[in-house]
Amino acid sequence: xxxxxxxxxxxxxxxxxxxxxxxxxxxxxxxxxxxxxxxxxxxxxxxxxxxxxxxxxxxxxxxxxxxxxxxxxxxxxxxxxxxxxxxxxxxxxxxxxxxxxxxxxxxxxxxxxxxxxxxxxxxxxxxxxxxxxxxxxxxxxxxxxxxxxxxxxxxxxxxxxxxxxxxxxxxxxxxxxxxxxxxxxxxxxxxxxxxxxxxxxxxxxxxxxxxxxxxxxxxxxxxxxxxxxxxxxxxxxxxx
Numbered sequence: 001x002x003x004x005x006x007x008x009x010x011x012x013x014x015x016x017x018x019x020x021x022x023x024x025x026x027x028x029x030x031x032x033x034x035x036x037x038x039x040x041x042x043x044x045x046x047x048x049x050x051x052x053x054x055x056x057x058x059x060x061x062x063x064x065x066x067x068x069x070x071x072x073x074x075x076x077x078x079x080x081x082x083x084x085x086x087x088x089x090x091x092x093x094x095x096x097x098x099x100x101x102x103x104x105x106x107x108x109x110x111x112x113x114x115x116x117x118x119x120x121x122x123x124x125x126x127x128x129x130x131x132x133x134x135x136x137x138x139x140x141x142x143x144x145x146x147x148x149x150x151x152x153x154x155x156x157x158x159x160x161x162x163x164x165x166x167x168x169x170x171x172x173x174x175x176x177x178x179x180x181x182x183x184x185x186x187x188x189x190x191x192x193x194x195x196x197x198x199x200x201x202x203x204x205x206x207x208x209x210x211x212x213x214x215x216x217x218x219x220x221x222x223x224x225x226x227x228x229x230x231x232x233x234x235x236x237x238x239x240x
Contacts, residue, residue: 007076012039013231014224015077017068019048019084023162024169028204030083030220035203038228041077043068050163054086054129065090066097073098078231080104081224085127085198088141103227106198106220107141113194113218114144121193123218124148124185126178126209128159128199148192150185152177162201171204178205179212186213194218 018031025031033040045068048061065087069080079101080094088105095102113123125143127133130151138145153159157173160166186192197206197219206217 009076012041013078014040014228015072015080016040016042017082018042018044019050020044020046021050021165023165026204030200043072053084055132069094069098083200088137091140105141106223107143109218109223110143110196117193123194124192126195126197127151129153148189150181152181175205175208179208182209182213
């Protein structure tokens with residue numbers, strides 16, 4: 001049997017562009033490697049702080065993200081994603097800069113989720129920062145402009161700790177923030193049939209959000225699992 005070379009690293013097809021942060025990343029968080037059932041490769045984009053990317057529009061950061069994406073491809077990944085839904089702004093440019101598929105944001109799922117819902121139902125978005133998630137972010141991910149958006153911004157713990165890059169996180173309080181924000185969004189929009197979590201740090205709280213709202217909850221975790229399944233299709237035994 002002959003095998004083909006050409007990569008520096010094998011067996012880790014998904015490359016993840018990471019913000020430069022130090023807040024706790026609990027299991028389920030995209031930046032915790034234990035969250036994945038398959039190997040991934042990480043690249044931290046230095047100086048790309050949560051505040052800069054989420055609150056200040058990632059100004060001037062595109063070249064650094066392109067450089068990191070190209071480095072991941074050179075190391076052997078077959079697809080690129082990121083650990084911040086606000087990086088939908090860079091989807092087109094990243095896809096043009098590398099020769100592998102790019103799925104920059106969990107927001108890219110919204111139209112797909114809408115297509116699965118019955119007539120009269122639509123998808124809503126839960127974001128870490130409702131005040132700075134703009135029409136430009138939504139357009140870049142192909143999100144319908146009238147999509148309802150909710151956020152735990154201004155509540156007890158979650159948004160403050162993540163965007164403030166704090167070193168301690170009260171997990172119970174962060175979960176309560178996300179539950180409260182989801183419930184408020186659903187109460188304000190009774191036609192919602194599902195939720196998409198923009199923020200990759202919300203993944204650990206998806207089961208609690210699902211239980212609290214009764215709605216299907218889609219996150220970067222299920223999106224990247226879908227992505228991986230295309231990059232490395234599962235092999236099935238051939239019956240004898």
